[in-house]
Amino acid sequence: MEKVKCECGHENPYGTYLCESCGKPLKEEEGKLANMRYEGTARRSQTYRKNVVDKIWNFFSSVKVGIWIIIILLIASSLGTVFPQEMYIPPAADPSVYYYQEYGTLGQLYYQLGFHNLYGSWWYILILAALGISLVIASLDRVVPLYRALRKQRVTRHSKFLERQRLYAVSEETYADPVQKLDEAAEALKKKRYNVRRENGHLLAEKNRFARWGPYVNHVGLIIFLIGGMLRFFPEMYVDESVWVREGETEIVQGTDGEYYIHNNEFIVEYYDDERDDQFQEALENQQDPVVETYETQATLLKPEAGGTIGSETDLEKIKDHDIRVNDPLTYDGYSLYQVDYKLNEFSKFTFALELDDEEIAGTEFTVDLNDPAMSYDLADGYTVEIMEYFPNFEMDENNEPTTINRVPDNPRIIFEVFPPDLDPDDPDTTGEISFLGVQLNEALTEDNEYAIRLTDADLVDVTGLTVRRDRTLPFLIAGGAIFMIGLIQGSYWHHRRIWAQHSNGKIIVAGHANKNWYALKKDFQYAHEQAGLPYPDDQAELNEEEGGSSENGSTKQ
Template sequence: MDKVKCECGHVNPYGTYLCESCGKPLIEEEGNLANMRYEGVARRSQTYKKNIVDKIWNFFSSVKVGIWIIVVLLLASAIGTIFPQEMYLPRGESATTYYQNEYGVFGQLYYQLGFHNLYSSWWYTLILAALGISLVICSLDRVVPLYRALKTQRVDRHEKFLERQRLFTRSEESDAFDEHTELIESRLKQKNYSIRKEGSALLAEKNRFSRWGPYVNHIGLILFLIGGLLRLFPEMYLDDYVWVREGETEVIRGTEGEYFLRNDQFLVELYDEEDPVFGEALMNAVDPVVKTYQTSATLFKQSTEGAIGSDAELEEIKSYDIRVNDPLNFEGFSLYQVDYKLNELSQFTFRIEGEDLSDEEQQDLTFEVDLNDPQMSYEFDNGYRVEIVEYFPNFLINDQNEPTTLNRVPDNPRIIFEVFAPDVEPVEGRGELSLIGVQVNEALNGDHDHTIRMTDVEMVNVTGLTVRRDRTLPILIAGGTIFMIGLIQGSYWHHRRIWIREKDGKLLIAGHANKNWHSLKKDFEFVLKDTTIPEPIDQADEQANEEEKEGDGGTHGTT
């Protein structure tokens, strides 16, 4: 659109309300006071409304739209706290069944709508991105023209500009300014004003940097949002679990099989009920109260390109006692102590018994089953063979009345064994089938000549560790720091300007502050003290009084 040239010679963008240079009103507007918001400059969102880019820009530049995006974001975030997110489900639980079993119909609906992974969902990410776009466009739409207007402002401002400032007065004593110029300038400097002069005009200005506070604030928020969005990428942020049984070595998730951790020992310390400080509270506790728990662990690194697991050649890096709030740190990763489980079933020992077997033969038919990684077949020297047909680590009967497992944690193990004796022909190709578990021993296909008896149980303590890597933390810290700088910058300092201009034997005095007008009035009082120059009048108060009088008059007239 065509630019507008002011009588002072400055060319202003289309839609400018006050000339960026001299301040002359270019658009007539009702009211006695000038609209000094953004210095009366033209904003792109208020002037260009033709193509699709303009419409998108105008939509996101609206403060109301930004507020609604924040409201929607807050509501969505609140929904994600109704039930626990999938990452916080108990160990071994499946989201498919957990929400329905624990919370009924609402839990199932919560899962089906995808709220169990809300903060990583595409639509939540889209809301965050929309907020970021709104912040960027809102800032650019305002800060660029504001910076241009403040940079190009002249000292000698137009008379109409000064007349329409909130603090303004006109004096006939123009000689008083020449008489007290040095005094006024010295007092302005005492108040830390920077002074510019052009002929008979003076501009005193301080704290212009405070005008950029909200936009510095926005930069911090944008950085914070970028850091939050980067957490969707595994290379930037990792928050996972690893469970390690005592005496075992597990690969650390997220390290691509490069690092391993061995649980050397797990310790739990409980509060003593005779504790002089907490004894009374402990007596009323239903369960023992844990004082501290730790994992004595050893960190290993794969030294060769061998296979991951037991076949890998591991190099010991360091040993460390992992406690709550005292993680094991290495290569940007941190292992936090967050959970534990005592006396988890680890191994069953079985023996094959039969009437035709002597005690010595039965002893030779003893075998062990690792409940976390069971061997599926066992062969003995005397010709006996045992196979595991089905293994259910956490046995249950589903809705179809079929046996299944809730998860892979051996909390309620059931094993279907098939025994083949050397002198017994299988019936229809099947050996003797038995369902074995804790206090469970059932024959599944008729009478058996042999019985599998559980003779021993081994249990183990398990530690739960959070594996965390956060490369977004510096971005979040930088965003938060910049946000606080902008907040302080815009809250504790205020942009103030004082204009004094002599023209045609008259003295024009005006002042403007973006906030805290009382402080500007006090500055005028200090600067003009002991001079014959009058202090400017607050025209906003006068306008309010006039409107009040007009309202009273209208009411009386109606009466």
Template sequence: MENIICACGHSNPYGTKLCEKCGRPLTEEGKQTKVVDMRYDGSAIRSKTYNKTFIDKIWNFFSSVKVGIALIIITLVAASIGTILPQEIYVNAPDAGKAEYYEKVYGWFGKIYNYLGLSDLYSTWWFQILVGMLAISIIVASLDRGIPLHKSLKNQRVKRHESFLKRQRIIAEGQVSNPEETLEKVQQKMTDLKYNVRRDGSALLAERGRFSRYGPYINHVGLIIFLTGVMIRLVPGFYVDESIWIREGETRAIPGMEGYFIKNNKFILETHNNKPQGEQVAQGVNVVAKNFQTDVTLYKQPEGSLPGDLDNLEKVRDYSVRVNHPLKEEGFALYQMNYRLNELKQMNFDLVNKETGESLGKAEIDLTNPKKEYDLGNGSSVQILVYTPDFSGFENGEPQTKTSIPNNPAFLFKMKTPETPEGEVSFVEIMQPPLEPLGENKYRMKFASADTRNTANFTIRKDNTIPILFVGGIIFMIGVAIGSYWNHRRLWLQVDPDGKVIMAAHVNKNMFSMKKDLDAVSSFADLPPYIDQLEKSEDVENSTKPAITKKEGDNTL
């Protein structure tokens, strides 16, 4: 598309509304408008100029303010929906059983909620695409409008055509007796008012607060940095938010901290002596925790070791993890989040004769890692055919478990003795009589005792994106302050040798501040009175409206 040649001879890019040199309107619409649109000083905006190629259409889509607002609303609505039910990181269930957890606890709504990815909203592909589209919209809109605005502000001319000046909102026309003296007085006063004044012969341009025009674009830069910080949380190593349950005496690899292991030496719970009161009683609180902490040992795996090798761990340090006192190492922080008391650790059974009660030996079953078979000596043994840590019933004749935590252990035993070398089968669960599916048994497994232990829950966190989010937030707030508390004021003054003066003024917002400065400079330099063309138009419009009268006896207007 060809450039537009103004009457002054300047060549303007296609789509320019006001000549870059003299300010003459270049479009029919601009020539018929009484007050010109100075939002971008008449510069050519790509999205408002080109709409032919596929790239143009994509650019125009993302540069649209309506599209940007729609993306913001959709993102906020999606984020709000993600708070209806707890996110997966706050659900006390194994990864494989979280889908069943949502369905069991929240019914069909929980099932759909988890299926749509709302239970792990901020990591879903569609939410990340939504955030990415919002970032692209901000970038494209900033480039589409910011670059032309910067060029127009940077290349402002002091001398402007009379048609440009008369199409500003604030104008004044009249005669002065001494043109040079008037220019000097205006320059002096505007300089005193902290304006940047430039002269070009008999023309003057006074400008103040140009930087405020960049406030929205500084906002955009801050938002882009902030959204970048949000998106790179998906990059491995930038953001870690994991959870681990570890029992007393147990050593486990720390998820997210490659090469590090932690051992739970002891869990300590201290309570207040005073009894629960008020809302605590209503919520069923029996005791009020004063302190709960876990004494741990942090280990690191030497380089070259095989994954999961616990024999050659190097001790890093001992630490007592308490609430708000995490264990910190290499940017990671381990927080004490929860605990479980008296979790079953080991169950002890005696193999006894049902008639005589004679014991043939004891089987000590570690509920975390049970053996397949226990040799009781004297030709007697016990084999575990099925072990369900958290028995929840039978399905198609098979015992089922809800979780891998030994909350309700159940066993299917096969017992062999010299008297019963073929073995007898018995299903045993807590507080229930044993089931003997193959007929009456001579021997049974009798519960003897149980050992318990406490379990602590830790959250492992590392967030390298916090500095990025912080910088983005600070830049955003700087842009908000610049755009809110400062404004861009300009005054043009041109005086002919015969004493004819034309003054025009523009401010991007807060017209009261501009008029206050105009009153000061007009009084000081004895300039002709100015008029606000928008207010004048409103007055004329109101004066042309027909008067509304009320006839006597008529209750309608």
């Protein structure tokens, strides 16, 4: 491809604005000021358009396209907050009717457009992907030429280059020994922690060049972060399960392939008390319901001893104890168990007694474990009670038959058959009296029941709801986030500043460039002016403005 040869002898790639070596403008530009962006180097993508690959590449390399992607992402994200996302509507609600019921026609439209699950939609993921691709290509395309230009830059610059800098001045005085003047300036600028290079008496003072890499560092961080986010879609990277554990019980930790068990020693809920916590008195009095101060599961993590088939009984060994609270999960081996929910007072045991003519028959009390009931209970004096049917969470199904909704004893119902001493429960031809028991319910299913079963006591238990997570993408996200922040700070809190000072026929010419914070650069010029008598430059951008020129100083449309 064609190269552009500058008068200083350097060969520049096609598309270069300013000679890579001496800085002489190689293209006629509209503005008065030089285009210093990327040091005037040829951005590869801008320079030729050939085949499809180049076209795609150039598309994603453009900052304009990048900004559009950001804006589209921004608008798309905001649409998802108009109504709640599917994950935030009540779990029992059917989204296809919920949105219409709650938000009317607009809600229905929202659902039909798929906005109820916007952030997981294919097109939202594609926008994110486009952002990622744009970050990679745009950064690659700029960082390489910028690196070359900054490494190659010469001290001596073409007078046209200097003239077109935003800060520029020529001394009024003519010095007999301008180089000595520049020596003094070099000393002054060194005190301001500039790196000073000299060539033929000319001077280039430079400071904080590393800040120029900030944007690329933060883009790399973002790319790593997005890769981490992409890995989330692979099932083996991510575990999200929940487990409910009753007090005193041990459950397998879902999602760990049977590797870990969790035992709930005790579950505690505490409330704020307006006498003890008197600083909250006013607020607590305005609240009708008690405010939860803390809830925690005193848990023990267990592990089955090595070897053994899934499901077969193995002994469990303790790994660690931990009081799991909100903000304080139990973490082990990459898994974390979070306190997210609880259920107080679940039925665990019912105690019954047999009655005859409203009198309890002595010694006929028996207790049914609602999570593991026995088939029959042999009571004193030869009485036997058999459980015919047990429904932990009773309901009548569509065929009007009794059934259970699930395994949780939220609404336990039991059908009992009573065998007095004179009946043999094992004889298939005998039938005892049958009754149907539940909370606040005692119904005889056979006629003229002599015996009655009465619920005398109920044991309750608290259940803790834990969420199990393991996220193997976290290291990527942490690394990406950290690199992003480093890059952002590097580019925002330090500013690359350069001062050129040259001598020509006894005059001193100064020019300065900062990629941001011109104010500080001017102060440095001020210092050099006071200490070494360097001319203080005019701000050509401000002059432009006063002359009624555009305030978009020196920038040309790409």
